[in-house]
Amino acid sequence: MTATLLPNTFHPAIVADRFVVDQAPTGLHPLDPSVYHRRRLVVLALALGMILGLLSFGRQAEASSDPVTVAAEATVIVVQPGDTLWTIARTMQPEGDHRALVSTLSELTEGDVLQPGQRIVVPSALLG
Secondary structure (H helix, E strand, O other): OEEEOOOOOOOOEEEEOOEEEEOOOOOOOOOOHHHHHHHHHHHHHHHHHHHHHHHHHHHHHHHOOOHHHHHHOEEEEEOOOOOOHHHHHHHHOOOOOOHHHHHHHHHHOOOOOOOOOOEEEEEHHHHO
C-alpha cells in the first residue's frame, strides 16, 4: 500500500490493490456560527477580566500606605542593651497583664533574640 498525490487534488489518496480511495480532508468542515459567537464571548470575557484585574491591582497599590502614614500609625521601639520582651512590655503598658503584649512582641520579632539597636514596629491597632 502506498500513498500518492493524485493530479488536481490537494489531499492524499491511498492506493491499495490498484483502487484509489480518496481521503476526505479532516477538520476542514465549516463550524456553526454559534461556535464563533461563543469563542468571541470567551475571549471578550478573558480580556475584560484581565483589564479589571489590572485596574484593581493599580487601585490597591495607590491605596497602600506610604511610610510616613505607617510611622504615624505605629510605635517604633529601639531595643537597648539588657532589654527583654517583658521590660519592653512593662514600659509600653505600665499596668495590667503583660502576657498578651509579650506574645505580640514575640510574634513581631518572629521569636528571635533581641539585639541592641533592633527596631520593633508595633502597629497601633495591636496596642489597642
